[in-house]
Amino acid sequence: MSEPLRIGVLGAARISASSLIGPARATGHRVVAVAARDRSRAEAHAAEHGVERVAGSYAELVADPEVEVVYNPLANGLHGPWNLAALAAGKHVLSEKPSASNAEEAAEVREAAGKAGAVFMEAFHYLFHPVTRRLHEILASGEIGELRHVEALVAIPAPPDTDPRWSLPLAGGAVMDLGCYSLHALRMLAPWAGGAPRLVSARGGERAGAPGVDEWLDADLAFPGGATGSARCHMAYDRLEMSCRITGSRGEAFAPNFVLPHTDDRVVVRTPSGERTERLGTRSSYTYQLEAFASRVRGGTALPLDADDAVETMTLIDTAYRAAGFEPRPRVS
Numbered sequence: 001m002s003e004p005l006r007i008g009v010l011g012a013a014r015i016s017a018s019s020l021i022g023p024a025r026a027t028g029h030r031v032v033a034v035a036a037r038d039r040s041r042a043e044a045h046a047a048e049h050g051v052e053r054v055a056g057s058y059a060e061l062v063a064d065p066e067v068e069v070v071y072n073p074l075a076n077g078l079h080g081p082w083n084l085a086a087l088a089a090g091k092h093v094l095s096e097k098p099s100a101s102n103a104e105e106a107a108e109v110r111e112a113a114g115k116a117g118a119v120f121m122e123a124f125h126y127l128f129h130p131v132t133r134r135l136h137e138i139l140a141s142g143e144i145g146e147l148r149h150v151e152a153l154v155a156i157p158a159p160p161d162t163d164p165r166w167s168l169p170l171a172g173g174a175v176m177d178l179g180c181y182s183l184h185a186l187r188m189l190a191p192w193a194g195g196a197p198r199l200v201s202a203r204g205g206e207r208a209g210a211p212g213v214d215e216w217l218d219a220d221l222a223f224p225g226g227a228t229g230s231a232r233c234h235m236a237y238d239r240l241e242m243s244c245r246i247t248g249s250r251g252e253a254f255a256p257n258f259v260l261p262h263t264d265d266r267v268v269v270r271t272p273s274g275e276r277t278e279r280l281g282t283r284s285s286y287t288y289q290l291e292a293f294a295s296r297v298r299g300g301t302a303l304p305l306d307a308d309d310a311v312e313t314m315t316l317i318d319t320a321y322r323a324a325g326f327e328p329r330p331r332v333s
Helices: 015-027 039-049 058-063 076-088 103-116 130-141 174-187 285-299 307-323
Strands: 006-010 030-035 069-072 092-095 120-122 147-155 198-206 214-222 228-234 241-248 251-255 266-271 274-279
Touching: 006 015, 006 058, 015 030, 015 039, 015 285, 030 039, 030 058, 058 076, 069 076, 076 092, 076 103, 092 285, 103 120, 103 307, 120 307, 130 241, 130 251, 130 266, 147 174, 174 214, 174 228, 174 307, 198 307, 214 307
Parallel strands: 006 030, 006 069, 069 092, 092 120, 147 228
Antiparallel strands: 147 241, 198 214, 214 228, 241 251, 251 266, 266 274
């Protein structure tokens, strides 16, 4: 194996345990430092998860010469500013999605990554798991015919009212937290659809008590080749659902949970000749993601995600917001 990555983590977010620290342990990479606004939280996080040491602040972590990769799982509104800070310090960046608060800020992140000559990737981990790879293979093989329609729904029960995902100043909202997966999954079908999809229409609902923040949003899209798409998200749903259904001219392929495939690794294929269920493995999508990111940093292996892709996704998010009667998320002031 090549030299382990030396990773610094911004914040003591719970997600880090499954999204980065566990995968780093599984793949032999080092989590050398963590920083949080509250040092005691960072110390507890480091002790619980075996992080080597605690940095005094986000800025100190970003400047640390031992840190070569910065992982940014902060609240959405803090993705852009700290991605920019890390890139300015010459670090490679693995940023939780979305990469910024809006497309303008995402374009600044892309420019900063180019200037730094650093690897920048938005953490759409689902794309690296065999479940999504298999959906693409089935479509490419022609088994279900030509793409006709795709439906992606990403929905969860409501977080508490105090959760930053309901905060407009922190770039919250259902699309930012969940719908970005639905929209991204549709964008990734471009090779079999004659090109990237365009937004046709969108409707959404505002969260009570959170002006300007979307509780749900449904977007309708159209591909150049004639196929249609539905990208839906809901952050106050009656259950967790993260499904993707790809319908072709001769059948369909369905993933019950494409976003967290290690919790449900099925792909169900239905054609005139019958139905079958494939199981693609419960290894974490985050582990596959970290392996791919490390291969890019250490060996230059191409990634399907980069700063250009992040700008395209953010542009589509902004377009969907405007079409549904919302404003794109503000930058953190």
